[in-house]
Amino acid sequence: MKERIIFHIDVNNAFLSWTAVHRLKNGEKLDIRKIPSIIAGDEKTRHGIVLAKSPIAKNMGVKTAETIYSAKRKCPNLKVFPPEFDWYYEESNKMYKYLCKYTPQIERFSIDECFLDLTGTSLLYKNYEELANKIKNDIKNNFGFTVNVGIGNNKLCAKMASDFTKPDKVHTLYNNEIKTKMWPLPIEDLFMVGKKTSTILRTLNINTIGDLANANDNYLKRYFKNQTRFLKDSANGIDYTKVAPRIPKNESISISETLPYDCDDYKKIEEVLFRQTEEVTRLLREQKEYAKTVAVTYKNSCFETYSHQLKLNVPQNSTTEIYKAVINSLKESWKEDKIRNIGIRLSDLTKNRVEQISIFKTEETVNSKDDLIQETIDNINKKYGTASVMPASIKIIGRSIKHKKTKQ
DNA sequence: TCTGGGGTCCTAGGACCC
């Protein structure tokens, strides 16, 4: 089989760069990429986690996902900026549109990463490194932020390559470069090797990607079972997954939040869950889908996680029906401990709602009239804000949510 | 004022059937 040519484009410090660009556009003089800075949530509501860091902050030891408190101890003059997600989506879309010029074989892997499959374009593009440099420079000149471009013969290698040295760089990791460029790297650098896996590998004296590539299969199987094949293939730079140009269909829709304080007040928890149900079912209705499985997950003060799911007889997407299931699920699983974080997940999503024909029409078999009412409510809420209109049965709770939200 | 949020995929173990 002919060797593929895959590009991986990765925005350098995406959130921080994008906020920097936004500020400069608004006339600010200071480029926050050039000072010790981070993008992070609000500490007062316990969302104080580092989402992105500037190179200087990174050099002082600041890590993504650590607390602001801890980051400031490492770097006392650190400047903190709030995330601007709407703006990030705009910038991400601009970059995606630009990249679409080169091939329809493009996959949006995350808000700040894309894969391009350029296999079979050798007549169009004589030199792939030159092309990668053009893409990198075009993005910098047109949009004001920098990217890394990784080139490889598959997605894994392209992604590993884009991670080599940053920022504003092009790297290659072709199949014949795997031994020299990838094998010497520490095992933690391998995609999909996280903390748990790397700890086990280190105790087995497997310290580099090369060590893993050459490790004995049977030995590894004792510790990693079915995961062994995947790990060994990755370490050898083997990956057959395709660049998927489709708009990815969600397998599930979820929402969760850390509460401002640990809470065991049932009424308050109900309020949060109702607000979350509103939001998550609105998304579901927007994609014109129905969910068959409803799960509630919560984390207590000790950071122990519990989850419980329920299957619906008929797939639903109305706030009222899903909310009933959410509450039932909570009641069946909650140990009345103090809740730190709570959320909902809708899965088993379907486009068509196949209803079983029942002689006894139950309350659950919602008809098209109810769908119409729901649509009208969505439109009104869209225009005048969430919870403007809702079924009377849940209106009171809804009102108090609004009240609570403004108090936060 | 120590530990976010939205996803995907995998696995162990239980229930149930034949």
Add this chain to the structure above:
DNA sequence: TCTGGGGTCCTAGGACCC
């Protein structure tokens, strides 16, 4: 008066990603 075993489906929990 003994308690196998394969198959399937489902659930809770966990690992990992950005």
